[in-house]
Amino acid sequence: MAAARVLRAGGCYRRHPLASASSSASSGSGRAAERGERPDSVGLGFRPPAHSHSDWIGPPDKLSNLRPVIFYVPPEESALERRLREARQEAQASNQRFWARHNRAFRQEKEEFIYSRLKAKGLEMRDESGQKATLNAEEMADFYKDFLSKNFKKHLQYNRDWYKQNFRITFLMGQVALVRALRWLRRRKKNVEQ
Amino acid sequence: GLFVWHLRNTGARQIPCRFVHFYHVASNRLITFQYFNFLKRMYVTQCNKDLSQRAKPKSDSIVSPFHELQQLDQEKKVVHKISSVSPIHQSWSEMSSRNELREMKSAAETEDSVIPGGAESKEDRQWKEMKLRLDDLPGILARLSKIRLTALVVSTASAGFAMAPVPFELTCFMLASLGTGLASCAANSINQFFEVPFDSNMNRTKNRPLVRGQISPLLAVCFAASCGIPGIALLTLGVNPLTGALGAFNIFLYTCCYTPLKRMSIANTWVGAVVGAIPPVMGWTAATGSLDAGALLLGGILYSWQFPHFNALSWGLREDYSRGGYCMMSVTHPGLCRRVALRHCLALIGLSVVAPVLNITTWTFPIISLPINLYISYLGFRFYRDADRSSSRKLFFCSLWHLPMLLLVMFTCKKSVLEKEDKGKLHGGSNEMAVEIRLP
Numbered sequence: 235m236a237a238a239r240v241l242r243a244g245g246c247y248r249r250h251p252l253a254s255a256s257s258s259a260s261s262g263s264g265r266a267a268e269r270g271e272r273p274d275s276v277g278l279g280f281r282p283p284a285h286s287h288s289d290w291i292g293p294p295d296k297l298s299n300l301r302p303v304i305f306y307v308p309p310e311e312s313a314l315e316r317r318l319r320e321a322r323q324e325a326q327a328s329n330q331r332f333w334a335r336h337n338r339a340f341r342q343e344k345e346e347f348i349y350s351r352l353k354a355k356g357l358e359m360r361d362e363s364g365q366k367a368t369l370n371a372e373e374m375a376d377f378y379k380d381f382l383s384k385n386f387k388k389h390l391q392y393n394r395d396w397y398k399q400n401f402r403i404t405f406l407m408g409q410v411a412l413v414r415a416l417r418w419l420r421r422r423k424k425n426v427e428q
Numbered sequence: 429g430l431f432v433w434h435l436r437n438t439g440a441r442q443i444p445c446r447f448v449h450f451y452h453v454a455s456n457r458l459i460t461f462q463y464f465n466f467l468k469r470m471y472v473t474q475c476n477k478d479l480s481q482r483a484k485p486k487s488d489s490i491v492s493p494f495h496e497l498q499q500l501d502q503e504k505k506v507v508h509k510i511s512s513v514s515p516i517h518q519s520w521s522e523m524s525s526r527n528e529l530r531e532m533k534s535a536a537e538t539e540d541s542v543i544p545g546g547a548e549s550k551e552d553r554q555w556k557e558m559k560l561r562l563d564d565l566p567g568i569l570a571r572l573s574k575i576r577l578t579a580l581v582v583s584t585a586s587a588g589f590a591m592a593p594v595p596f597e598l599t600c601f602m603l604a605s606l607g608t609g610l611a612s613c614a615a616n617s618i619n620q621f622f623e624v625p626f627d628s629n630m631n632r633t634k635n636r637p638l639v640r641g642q643i644s645p646l647l648a649v650c651f652a653a654s655c656g657i658p659g660i661a662l663l664t665l666g667v668n669p670l671t672g673a674l675g676a677f678n679i680f681l682y683t684c685c686y687t688p689l690k691r692m693s694i695a696n697t698w699v700g701a702v703v704g705a706i707p708p709v710m711g712w713t714a715a716t717g718s719l720d721a722g723a724l725l726l727g728g729i730l731y732s733w734q735f736p737h738f739n740a741l742s743w744g745l746r747e748d749y750s751r752g753g754y755c756m757m758s759v760t761h762p763g764l765c766r767r768v769a770l771r772h773c774l775a776l777i778g779l780s781v782v783a784p785v786l787n788i789t790t791w792t793f794p795i796i797s798l799p800i801n802l803y804i805s806y807l808g809f810r811f812y813r814d815a816d817r818s819s820s821r822k823l824f825f826c827s828l829w830h831l832p833m834l835l836l837v838m839f840t841c842k843k844s845v846l847e848k849e850d851k852g853k854l855h856g857g858s859n860e861m862a863v864e865i866r867l868p
């Protein structure tokens with residue numbers, strides 16, 4: 235149990251960068267948009283170069299394995315583009331929350347399982363050389379089966395939410411791309427006429 | 429060969445021009461050595477991760493500052509190794525390599541305009557701009573469409589075409605192969621589009637293009653549509669409507685049934701086996717225009733083969749499946765998983781015997797294929813009995829060469845069209861008219 239407590243403490247030690255970023259993004263994005271800044275980057279500790287007009291994607295998060303994205307806020311962002319960006323930010327934040335919590339639970343429960351099994355066998359968590367004792371795949375199979383069935387309903391709900399988010403974001407992307415294409419064509423026509 | 433090629437490609441992209449950018453030492457050997465060293469490290473890691481799914485304990489989050497220092501140490505070690513190789517220029521190369529390290533750090537800092545510090549700049553280097561570069565696009569689309577799997581699917585369709593008891597028509601064959609390939613690209617792209625967060629969390633799939641943000645979901649869907657629609661149109665109009673319908677049905681089955689079902693029930697494996705069985709049927713219908721017993725037999729062989737192949741593979745991925753929320757037999761019903769694999773290995777023997785009965789091959793086929801079928805059944809039995817990683821790996825690797833070999837033997841034992849017609853001539857002169865009509 236001591237091992238599990240240490241792990242839990244270790245897990246809480248790390249700040250949730252995206253959770254704070256999303257709240258600051260929604261409040262500060264209005265002002266930030268005027269200045270052309272990127273409010274998300276505050277929580278993530280990386281600032282894209284000022285001249286860049288595209289989104290930046292980072293390395294996988296240690297807890298959720300998802301890659302965080304810092305979105306570019308153009309100075310003349312239309313309402314549609316804003317809806318797209320906010321949908322993507324919201325999806326990113328909720329996915330981050332889900333997977334961070336889920337993976338942390340997996341790791342903790344796995345440690346607890348290993349600890350209880352080793353205790354039942356009469357072994358210590360670390361052997362003589364100081365290496366962490368592990369169980370082989372066959373012994374872990376019971377844990378994997380158990381974990382999967384426990385989280386089944388949670389996954390079903392998450393799947394539904396994820397599919398809805400994915401379709402919505404892709405549809406908005408399509409709308410934005412269409413509007414941009416029409417605008418570009420209109421501008422070209424104007425240039426040709428001039 | 430292919431495996432190494434893949435790595436070299438990704439290696440080349442992952443070592444950004446940074447090594448060239450601040451590489452000031454005259455000798456070219458320095459940069460090549462570091463390149464290969466990096467590749468070697470990557471190859472070894474990949475080799476271990478690919479097949480033995482021992483989850484790396486994520487201790488990184490707690491010990492990250494030390495991890496950063498460790499990385500720098502490793503880089504220093506690399507540099508020192510080089511200097512020991514050429515003792516004549518030792519002092520000169522040591523100094524230049526120290527300069528290089530300093531330049532590496534300063535270059536990274538100026539590029540990202542972040543507070544200086546070795547640990548920070550390394551993390552910052554991993555941030556990538558989400559801008560699509562046209563010269564990256566072919567590679568990205570190849571990975572999005574799972575080009576190697578597509579090639580395998582097209583080759584099973586070609587096998588179906590080749591086994592059909594009709595004279596070989598090259599244009600029909602090319603159109604059928606192209607159409608099947610495009611349909612497969614479309615299906616694979618949609619599959620990846622649906623599975624981004626799950627792919628991110630599994631070791632096997634975390635380097636896919638959508639996961640890495642190399643391509644937007646919109647572009648992935650557009651690519652899928654631009655492959656799928658022409659592909660199915662080609663099959664329907666250029667080959668025959670039956671093949672087109674089968675192709676469209678297979679895309680639907682894979683993207684709308686198999687992919688969501690993976691997270692809901694173990695029935696996904698059986699649906700997936702049907703998905704794998706349809707391409708040879710498509711090849712057969714492309715050649716003959718009809719769905720007869722031979723097509724179903726070929727489909728049956730592919731269907732049965734999927735089980736030892738997939739069940740053995742999934743045995744080593746149980747941890748990732750459990751954490752990712754995938755409902756697979758290997759996790760929830762391990763006994764069933766092994767039983768089904770063995771059952772279908774034995775079914776392959778049975779199906780090989782049915783082939784000459786249906787007049788698709790001669791009787792030499794079940795005899796010649798018996799050794800390889802018995803071998804895979806033996807491995808299937810070992811997997812059933814031992815239920816450990818080594819037996820699952822043996823069965824999986826065997827399935828990889830078993831299928832191409834079985835199809836090859838089948839093709840060589842194919843009952844030739846001429847042979848059948850000769851038989852017709854022998855059986856009676858009154859049938860001569862009929863025989864002549866049958867000749868192309």
